[in-house]
Amino acid sequence: MTDQACDGMIIHPCVDADAVAQFAATAVIEAAGAAIAARGVFHWALAGGTTPKRCYELLREADIDWPKVHIWFGDERCLPVGDAERNDLMADKALLNHVPIPPMQIHRMDAELGPEVAAKQYEALLAAVPVMDLILLGMGEDGHTASLFPGNPALEDQRLAVPVYNSPKPPLERVSMGYAVLNAARRCLIMVAGAGKADAISRIQNGTRLPVARVQGCEWLIDREAAGNRIV
Ligand code: 6PG
Numbered sequence: 707m708t709d710q711a712c713d714g715m716i717i718h719p720c721v722d723a724d725a726v727a728q729f730a731a732t733a734v735i736e737a738a739g740a741a742i743a744a745r746g747v748f749h750w751a752l753a754g755g756t757t758p759k760r761c762y763e764l765l766r767e768a769d770i771d772w773p774k775v776h777i778w779f780g781d782e783r784c785l786p787v788g789d790a791e792r793n794d795l796m797a798d799k800a801l802l803n804h805v806p807i808p809p810m811q812i813h814r815m816d817a818e819l820g821p822e823v824a825a826k827q828y829e830a831l832l833a834a835v836p837v838m839d840l841i842l843l844g845m846g847e848d849g850h851t852a853s854l855f856p857g858n859p860a861l862e863d864q865r866l867a868v869p870v871y872n873s874p875k876p877p878l879e880r881v882s883m884g885y886a887v888l889n890a891a892r893r894c895l896i897m898v899a900g901a902g903k904a905d906a907i908s909r910i911q912n913g914t915r916l917p918v919a920r921v922q923g924c925e926w927l928i929d930r931e932a933a934g935n936r937i938v
Pocket of ligand 1: 783851
């Protein structure tokens with residue numbers, strides 16, 4: 707399968723979820739090597755949810771100069787530290803507990819403090835970093851990404867980190883990177899796998915500007931199930 711440009715979307719068709727994970731892991735290794743060679747540091751924002759888990763597991767053995775990596779989070783659920791549903795816990799178990807990144811370089815969202823306080827604190831951290839070298843994102847079945855959901859006021863919040871209320875995907879309260887950060891990344895990959903995502907992909911390709919489609923210049927890793935029959 708060849709890479710495709712479809713209505714401005716840069717699409718890397720993948721045969722299945724594992725191929726999505728493999729492609730993303732390779733991209734992380736490439737981006738880390740380039741960033742560290744150029745600037746001595748790699749700023750990498752992780753996606754939450756379940757799709758990225760395999761990618762993170764594949765990176766446990768990767769040849770990356772981990773002490774020069776700074777980890778950020780695209781979003782976090784307002785749950786207690788250590789809660790099984792937190793995005794940072796998934797990342798810890800899949801990767802961060804297995805590689806030597808200095809804890810001070812893992813920039814967690816203090817989402818347990820609530821959306822407004824956590825967003826303010828994270829915005830102050832993000833303000834010190836000119837740009838993310840790589841951002842990984844997922845996409846929900848409604849076309850959300852990070853914690854930017856259709857029709858939610860957070861979509862229009864211009865801050866670097868935004869509070870999210872009334873999320874349709876539990877929990878109700880979250881913190882998310884805003885488009886100001888997502889759209890400034892040197893490279894951004896959106897990982898989409900599974901038949902449940904096919905409707906949102908179809909709507910985006912038909913021109914519906916779902917929240918994920920407002921991330922500019924990103925590359926789409928889409929497996930066959932999510933692509934339906936539109937991408938060979
Ligand atoms: C979250 C994620 C969210 C996720 C999508 C896709 O907190 O739930 O940040 O944006 O990436 O909902 O989730 P799956 O990968 O589990 O389908």
